[in-house]
């Protein structure tokens with residue numbers, strides 16, 4: 001049952017403004033399109049959006065995160081907080097230090113380490129503070145990014161690079177701090193629609209010259225059940241479209257299986273459930289990033305653009321609690337950074353140029369219209385007790 005999204009005109013307008021890919025990028029994208037089309041054909045003409053997103057981002061050698069485009073930074077598609085300023089990672093390092101000291105040891109483990117900027121800046125800050133862990137573990141699904149992380153560490157912190165160890169899979173047991181910045185938002189989501197009062201799942205088919213949305217005959221029971229629970233609290237209007245991130249919940253259950261003692265700090269953009277599934281957010285939260293332009297159409301530019309969905313932090317916290325972890329803090333990025341000592345770190349002494357640079361970076365990290373309010377941090381713990389500096393300015397657990 002094909003249908004046209006009401007946002008199509010807006011999408012078409014924003015697409016006209018997207019810079020066209022060059023010949024090499026177009027050829028790369030065409031290869032990935034062929035691979036996804038083969039998956040669609042094999043599945044009888046339609047695949048779930050979660051499968052589409054999985055292939056578009058992670059198909060080996062071709063997906064956005066698995067292939068060699070720049071992605072992060074000015075020459076890429078988007079800028080994350082660790083790329084924007086070392087101040088972000090230095091604050092995170094201070095929260096890590098507090099946990100490691102209370103544990104009397106432990107290691108760090110970063111998921112999806114991007115360019116490696118956060119790993120380098122955290123290790124450098126912990127070195128300054130005489131609080132280095134024995135190892136900084138990284139679990140990266142992209143072989144291409146793993147190489148880039150190795151280069152960044154060699155260039156920025158050569159004396160510490162040997163502490164970085166790349167894992168193929170999560171450890172069996174771990175004590176220390178787990179870090180994930182903008183990782184949950186990059187996990188494949190199910191897309192659902194309220195249709196004639198019932199919930200239908202949206203999939204992706206091929207129509208004429210491109211991918212198109214199509215309602216699936218059968219929806220994923222766990223995704224429908226999750227949204228039904230939410231609708232029991234607050235009904236959603238006809239035509240409402242949204243996402244359910246079962247992968248993030250599964251990831252948290254996995255974490256609970258191997259985190260013996262310590263904290264997981266999950267940074268991402270998103271909301272508590274009541275805000276995420278607000279009746280007025282009827283178009284969902286899918287967002288794509290291509291050469292510093294944000295637009296809502298995930299079905300174009302396969303392999304050349306990032307695809308994200310905001311995070312429902314209540315669902316993540318509930319999955320953690322059900323799996324036996326504690327929820328130790330929830331704050332927006334601005335409050336977390338201020339609690340972790342941002343103002344002190346940004347004080348560049350008498351160096352006017354450095355002061356100006358730090359002020360500009362702080363603005364982007366802190367202001368509500370930039371990253372300060374939309375970005376949140378959720379702390380999950382086991383076997384270690386607060387209070388924690390990062391949540392001393394404000395702890396919003398009550399809003400989850």
Ligand SMILES: C[S@@+](CC[C@H](N)C(=O)[O-])C[C@H]1O[C@@H](n2cnc3c(N)ncnc32)[C@H](O)[C@@H]1O
Nearest residue numbers: 065080111112113114139141142181182183186
């Ligand atoms: C938006 S990027 C963020 C990169 C980096 N953390 C930063 O802040 O610049 C998302 C990252 O998450 C990684 N990722 C997604 N799912 C993952 C998973 N299940 N395990 C590990 N990494 C994952 C991707 O490969 C990618 O490196």
